[in-house]
Amino acid sequence: MKLVFLLLSFLIGRVSLVGESLKPADALAPEYRLNGPSFGEVLGTAKEHLLQSVVGLFRNEKLIAHGVVVHPQGLLLSKASSSVGAGMIQSSQGQTFPIRIRKRDEIKDLALWQITSSPPLWRAVTWKGEHNQTQSGSWVISASPSLEELKFGVVSATSRPIGREGGVMGVLLEESNSSDLGIEVVEVLPQAAGDRAGLRVMDRILRMDGRPVKTVEYINRMLQNKDPGDLVTLLVNRKDKEILLRVTLGHRAVAFDLFNRNLLMSGPVSKRKDNFPLIIQQDLPLQKEIMGGGLFDIHGHCLGINIARVDRVTNYTLPTKVILPTLNMWLKDWP
Known part of the structure; x- marks a missing residue:
């Protein structure tokens, strides 16, 4: 506590030495602000x-x-x-x-x-x-x-x-109770796992890891048991052609942070945060x-x-x- 008191006294003393004519933003020189070079001097050796x-x-x-x-x-x-x-x-x-x-x-x-x-x-x-x-x-x-x-x-x-957040493909799927024609992809988040694997809007997911897919809930249950970095295989129908895709799942935060304005301003963040x-x-x-x-x-x-x-x-x-x-x-x- 003594060190913190001395630190605050040091900073307050610096402010009092600055003329009142200066703008508030100039009241403390950069070298004496938080993370300025002089701030570390309180640690000594x-x-x-x-x-x-x-x-x-x-x-x-x-x-x-x-x-x-x-x-x-x-x-x-x-x-x-x-x-x-x-x-x-x-x-x-x-x-x-x-x-x-x-x-x-x-x-x-x-x-x-x-x-x-x-x-x-x-x-x-x-x-x-x-x-x-x-x-x-x-x-x-x-x-x-x-x-x-x-x-x-x-x-x-x-x-x-x-x-734990679990792995995600980074896609939005149609809200269908049940479909024998597979589940349609309605949006693919840019740079997310599905996008990198080649999934496209209007693809219909027929099978995941070899198992038939009829509901979004079924897909979500399968993904809940997967981790970021796990590989899933998708059989999709694209314009009446069946295509096999391999998706390496991503982190939920990384996929959906793309739409978070605050995080867009943050710069690069850690891939694993959960x-x-x-x-x-x-x-x-x-x-x-x-x-x-x-x-x-x-x-x-x-x-x-x-x-x-x-x-x-x-x-x-x-x-x-x-x-x-x-x-x-x-x-x-x-x-």
């Missing part, structure tokens, strides 16, 4: 230690995720679905090293990576602990994409589970390419792993309560 425990993961020289060091011998934890294919990491000092994957947890979307050629010791994160209770309104911090600065924000909602046992919700300005990095408190303790960018003001973090049991099991036999 903790800033350097925090940045040293976070790395960028690269695939073909492109940043695809962040990760945190969890063992001095160069073990990293990151978001599994974002870090697929990573071959190199870059430290906050700009050094690069090769990596390889060692463990993966599909349910929690976590991956353990090993730096295969590196200095003998790395600075590992200090975990807050499995029983930390992060309250709404608490200050939280993450590293910037370049690992040169810090991003500040607050916990913006109560911690909670995020349920089915997490527990999350911390926070409002840091983070890109999807730095998911997998750590979320820290104002003392530099790691509260969890940033696991999903949902929209421009919402990110999910997997808390230590969920992470540590899996991580400790992975590390128990490590020297």
Whole structure:
């Protein structure tokens, strides 16, 4: 609390030094605003230690995720679905090293990576602990994409589970009680799974995974048991010709977010944003390419792993309560 008081006093003091003739928007110089360079100075040496425990993961020289060091011998934890294919990491000092994957947890979307050629010791994160209770309104911090600065924000909602959404084709179907002629496709959402598979408006779905289709409800029941990424086969009638299509199901949020004006303004979001046992919700300005990095408190303790960018003001973090049991099991036999 003392640190927060000093921080607020510092910011208020800066405002009082600005002349009253300035416009309200100019009352605080950019470098002293939230996420400005001077804001991170309140952490002191903790800033350097925090940045040293976070790395960028690269695939073909492109940043695809962040990760945190969890063992001095160069073990990293990151978001599994974002870090697929990573071959190199870059430290906050700009050094690069090769990596390889060692463990993966599909349910929690976590991956353990090993730096295969590196200095003998790395600075590992200090975990807050499995029983930390992060309250709404608490200050939280993450590293910037370049690992040169810090991003500040607050916990913006109560911690909670995020349920499973299931896989979708991204199409709208006719509302028919029953039809022996199949179910007509009345709209195909652009760039959604059905569109990518070749489904067209006025196609009639005759069979799904080899089973006859007569109602929309039957299709919905079959899809409820499928996950994003699962493959379904469709036999469709198109202008009196039967065509077999293979549809790789997408995420419900990704398909229907195309029509959400707020999300259209958000920029790229995480592909997986659902089915997490527990999350911390926070409002840091983070890109999807730095998911997998750590979320820290104002003392530099790691509260969890940033696991999903949902929209421009919402990110999910997997808390230590969920992470540590899996991580400790992975590390128990490590020297």
